[in-house]
Amino acid sequence: MCSPWDVRTICTVWTPRSKVLKSAVITHNRLVAGSNPAGPTYYLMKPSGFVEISLILLITLGCMPAPTEATPRPSPAPINFTNTTVSLTFDDGAADNYAVRPILSERGLHATFYIVSGFTGTEGYMTAGQLRDLFEDGNEIGGHTLNHTKLTEVRGADLEREICQDRQNLLDHGFEVTSFAYPFGHYDEVSKQVVKDCGYANARAVTGGPDAIPPEDPFALQAMPYIVQDTTINKLMRYVTGAEVEGGGWVILVFHRVCTGYNEYAIDLETFTNLADWLAYQRDLNGLVIKTVGEVIGR
Numbered sequence: 001m002c003s004p005w006d007v008r009t010i011c012t013v014w015t016p017r018s019k020v021l022k023s024a025v026i027t028h029n030r031l032v033a034g035s036n037p038a039g040p041t042y043y044l045m046k047p048s049g050f051v052e053i054s055l056i057l058l059i060t061l062g063c064m065p066a067p068t069e070a071t072p073r074p075s076p077a078p079i080n081f082t083n084t085t086v087s088l089t090f091d092d093g094a095a096d097n098y099a100v101r102p103i104l105s106e107r108g109l110h111a112t113f114y115i116v117s118g119f120t121g122t123e124g125y126m127t128a129g130q131l132r133d134l135f136e137d138g139n140e141i142g143g144h145t146l147n148h149t150k151l152t153e154v155r156g157a158d159l160e161r162e163i164c165q166d167r168q169n170l171l172d173h174g175f176e177v178t179s180f181a182y183p184f185g186h187y188d189e190v191s192k193q194v195v196k197d198c199g200y201a202n203a204r205a206v207t208g209g210p211d212a213i214p215p216e217d218p219f220a221l222q223a224m225p226y227i228v229q230d231t232t233i234n235k236l237m238r239y240v241t242g243a244e245v246e247g248g249g250w251v252i253l254v255f256h257r258v259c260t261g262y263n264e265y266a267i268d269l270e271t272f273t274n275l276a277d278w279l280a281y282q283r284d285l286n287g288l289v290i291k292t293v294g295e296v297i298g299r
């Protein structure tokens, strides 16, 4: 009898710096392959056993299968994350963001969703019930103003209303709201002060990352560049591994839409799923920490 694991290839993933990121043993499960017209199933070998992953993920990770008849090379050490934390953040509360809910929960990942409360429940945006689902899964709900207003262009009562009323709306929904993101990343000392006065514990900008833990200024958190349609998974992984190589830090990833073909500020669901797989893998095996923004700041 053949064991289910008897056809085996070795897949090694290389970083752009030619350091080995990880190696994986890919197995064609002949039992499944024999009965599944969609093709073989691929597995990643982990200490806890084999985990099924998609062929697309393998290809995306840059795997180059090689036959095992050749003498296997010794497995190089995987990258060991000693000082890197990743936060997944979603801006605006678009309706398509709800699609990531099962992807996060199935992998035990939690993200921060910055909500424009004036848009909640309107066409194209998540409903209060959907936000509650995300919150109850352990995700964080943060504020992003009442109407997605550029805060450097409003003053006085209008500025306070945009920031404070938005937070109050989210509190009224029953969420714990301590994190804020500046629309378009625009802020100045006046708007920063109002964010503090309205009861927030931190505020995220849009560039300059990775930040440090603790950050130099919790009210100007530095994020990685916007994730746009042509941001590849390799680039996303490099943001994370690059931070570790440089001594570690806080890698805050900024997503907007989750869809294909909408606009440049979008990631498709498949790429996000592959990223979530990779992050969960690095967390489980190599010490990567993934937290919401509020968890990092210590809300």
Ligand SMILES: [Zn+2]
Residues within 6 Å of the ligand: 091, 092, 144, 148, 183, 184
């Ligand atoms: Zn926004």
